[in-house]
Amino acid sequence: MTTRFGLLGAGRIGKVHAKAVTGDAQAQLVAVADAIAPAAEAIAAQYGCEVRSIEAIEAADDIDAVVICTPTDTHADLIERFVRAGKAVFCEKPIDLDLARVKACLAVVRAEKGVLMVGFNRRFDPHFRAVKAEIDKGTIGAVEMVTITSRDPGLPHLDYLPRSGGIFRDMTIHDFDMARFLLGEEVATVTATASVLVDPKVAELGDFDSVNVILTTASGKQAVITNSRRATYGYDQRIEVHGSLGAVAAENQRPVSIEVATAQGYTRPPLHDFFMTRYTEAYAGEIASFIKALATGTAPSPSGEDGLAGLLLAEAALKSVAEGRTVKVAELA
Amino acid sequence: MTTRFGLLGAGRIGKVHAKAVTGDAQAQLVAVADAIAPAAEAIAAQYGCEVRSIEAIEAADDIDAVVICTPTDTHADLIERFVRAGKAVFCEKPIDLDLARVKACLAVVRAEKGVLMVGFNRRFDPHFRAVKAEIDKGTIGAVEMVTITSRDPGLPHLDYLPRSGGIFRDMTIHDFDMARFLLGEEVATVTATASVLVDPKVAELGDFDSVNVILTTASGKQAVITNSRRATYGYDQRIEVHGSLGAVAAENQRPVSIEVATAQGYTRPPLHDFFMTRYTEAYAGEIASFIKALATGTAPSPSGEDGLAGLLLAEAALKSVAEGRTVKVAELA
Amino acid sequence: MTTRFGLLGAGRIGKVHAKAVTGDAQAQLVAVADAIAPAAEAIAAQYGCEVRSIEAIEAADDIDAVVICTPTDTHADLIERFVRAGKAVFCEKPIDLDLARVKACLAVVRAEKGVLMVGFNRRFDPHFRAVKAEIDKGTIGAVEMVTITSRDPGLPHLDYLPRSGGIFRDMTIHDFDMARFLLGEEVATVTATASVLVDPKVAELGDFDSVNVILTTASGKQAVITNSRRATYGYDQRIEVHGSLGAVAAENQRPVSIEVATAQGYTRPPLHDFFMTRYTEAYAGEIASFIKALATGTAPSPSGEDGLAGLLLAEAALKSVAEGRTVKVAELA
């Protein structure tokens, strides 16, 4: 079975997904839509597909599934439209920045018995998957502590920040999802600290650039997330899980693995400087997983509920910072 | 100038300090005291010093300084006695497990204009010192985040735990001191989570075996401490400091640096399995630093106040766990 | 300008090159030929190109360049035919296992002013390129010693060995080329030792499975190559260059970068187990370089002469082993 795809959004991420879809022998890219015509046309030319309107894709008989890579504030609407149109939906994270809107959207998905996968791509990074595989094999025994270090090479453009939803909803959300993925048990409490150390303009926007979060589960497992919006040495993305029988860690990635030795010491190059080069394999992997789920009729994962759970933890972290206390997730759900 | 030493306590740590004192060309070990005569005699025989009573050492004209390695509950009394006797005092941590007792003891030291150094040996680990040196050189710019991972190979004997003061006062206190050492700014708030994952008997004792702590300073710097009482892979002792211009990390230490490659992968040996082998150089370094301070007439560091500050953070962490909130250090001081 | 390609050979390597050609925006795969029709048809179907005979590709007006991935014993003939037909030629190594045949072939290429690139793909491995880039930047000063470790996961099929040309022509030849690439000066002498340690059947075939080679240049630079046909831990491919100001090394590559810590130690997974996964990027890189050379009218590199030079060093190594002495390359040229 070949899954026939429509692509909504031909921007940076749209191109990545176009490549992933066309590179998969079980998928076919039928059409692409974008408000900016030349962007859509470029993808159409490169991959031999059509340019269509969103409405045309919605109505199309020759399209089984869509990949939504449009701006965040259109996600929830498009998910609802396309599950109603009977298409399977892969949507970039987040579903929405507003908790109520996400819940409403997921209610529609459920009502329509729609198929929805949310783009938490990091679950598909081969290194992180290998960490998960070791946990699942029992190598480290019972999971006790998860440590996630996640630092960006630099602040996003300051005009993006106001519509980012803030660091917890924009950046930490990936780590919330990863913590949930690795803990193997739902998060019960969230405790966070946050400050502005990178750029005082971030404070003017009411946001933070340096945060730490501790998550706990009912059985006492703990996860620590450390975020900074700026690391001169590159895109710092490490995961470590400590358990009763051992630990497993995924190391940082760099474009080339060389080491230069001089009188000043032994130097390896900086890390990747961009999430799209760091997570190249993860982007391809998530689309492959979506295609496979559709082919086998299984529920794609991470689900819309996973998207909601991540956002809930972001809300709880904000509340924790505001109130200087540990917040129970149940307070918000 | 040669500093003439009396050693109080001939146990495990006493032996370590005896070796450090005798190995220093500027020091001489004159006498050793211990309630268990054979222990004192063994040190006396090996290093050619006398066995004396504590009282005799207190009264001795030929002794300038003492190293206190007796049980914890005698520390504060002995510090007071020996500063009153005009001896310089190096005391193993902690001064006492009780905050009020520590404050009273330090009041005596101040009143007597006594010289007191507290044995936070990790400040003298060559790797951690090198981390500090890079910070001081400005290599990483302004310190923003300190991450300290500290895991013991295994639980201490369960009969030790009740008199340990609990994990925060017994184990985390080293990390509190290290965080203070590296942050370069006093800690303003403490937020902690704690659970029992290693052994349910720890819970019966009202203690924890798995904790995370976030410290913040007035300017928004943050430090994260992760502790577990059990790591199958050895004595896990890592430090990482992230700053505006970069980061610096001290790696774990193992007895031998080999790597075995087989069809199962590339394996390096486990870490040190004992704090005394892990911190061999640190123990020697702290005594050398004490001797040097005495020789040059400078104040030895870490001081009694550093000992107090560490204990204060332990108290704050306990309060944070109990009340589920961020605790201001000022609440306790 | 788009270069239009014909692919000769639809086997394992043919598929790799088909992907590289179609993935390059400046290239188009027009036709594929293979004696085994289904192999050619599969590539044609996947990439939307035609199946043609070798003769038809030779005569085609719509093809500018060919990639030769047919069996080794056809390489020299095909190179001659296609340069005579005015096509640019990329040929998998080796041109031929016989020195005289290679020289005759290159004479035809020169006479026809043909364009020929030989597939020493490792020059395009990003890690090895980064090593070369550091040398070229002057980071390590004058190159003095090159150390190349190259071990296969396991012996090739024993029925392949008799037509492999022997370990020096089949396996070490890659390292000879890499040594030439990195030394920056022609090799003057070759000294080799060789034995059979992996499988006695290799000795029955008159071949070796474990060899060491030292190369020297006129100015005294030295390169050491270590080869084994079997490494349980994976495809061991390391390069290290020592110079007057420092050294630079390319580390081994593994599919995932995780580390598992248990009571038995810290274990990272084995290396890649196959040259095609180890050198994925190198295969794509060499074709991209060929396309770029054609587009810019520069001579592609490595050239036919590089192919000849590598073979010459293999001959010299064989002679060195046979005669138990250092062989001057000039003796064979």
Next chain:
Amino acid sequence: MTTRFGLLGAGRIGKVHAKAVTGDAQAQLVAVADAIAPAAEAIAAQYGCEVRSIEAIEAADDIDAVVICTPTDTHADLIERFVRAGKAVFCEKPIDLDLARVKACLAVVRAEKGVLMVGFNRRFDPHFRAVKAEIDKGTIGAVEMVTITSRDPGLPHLDYLPRSGGIFRDMTIHDFDMARFLLGEEVATVTATASVLVDPKVAELGDFDSVNVILTTASGKQAVITNSRRATYGYDQRIEVHGSLGAVAAENQRPVSIEVATAQGYTRPPLHDFFMTRYTEAYAGEIASFIKALATGTAPSPSGEDGLAGLLLAEAALKSVAEGRTVKVAELA
């Protein structure tokens, strides 16, 4: 039983051995001799032993063993004198730079049934010992290839070089011994290349500063030794052994294990810059091994014959370079 020691030579290495002897609970340093009186007196003062003449030590009833750390050209004479005097002898390498002299000396030792240990300290480096232990445990199966990289931080003083015996006898000899230690089979052939790349003055002295040597055994095992007299990045001392079931490697050592990450990359400090800091534990270990052998009445190892075997390989390497061919060790024995 306590072994009572005389120390011959109070220079740099003498001090190291004095510390090792006095630090061993089963040994006692009774006397030290040195032509330079203040050197001997300093050691006597520090460790509470006597200064005596060589003759007095030779005649002493209260001395069981001597450690010879005098200049190389006195070693053979002193070994003969002291075995004749019935003392057990530990002698720094080499016994002598002249093969005939070494053989004559060992004949005396045999005739006198003397006890002689030669100071190839690297066998006692804990990392290299751990490599050997893995081989002995069978972890890597049958040893096939040994790779030893040994580079000095810089050239010795040029006035030392003429009496050093040349690079093979002075520097490579350690690696010859290590190769013998690890191969587990005697070396049958030696093939070497040598050049002057570091300093042309080395060539004026008829010596080399950059060499590579391949050793083979009767069964076809091979060892490669790479030496340079100058490495800007420190004292480069690596060992790697490849076998039928895997490989084991000892990594380089540095004084502190930190890593600094900046926009320029991840940098670890240079290696040790001096053999005495790199091999601190090895020096202590070899003396401890000597003391233990005496205490248990076993033959100390490495023996005088090991000293001879190393020198023989150095001679063979010189001959190989001079004649441009593989030299059989049997030609020289």
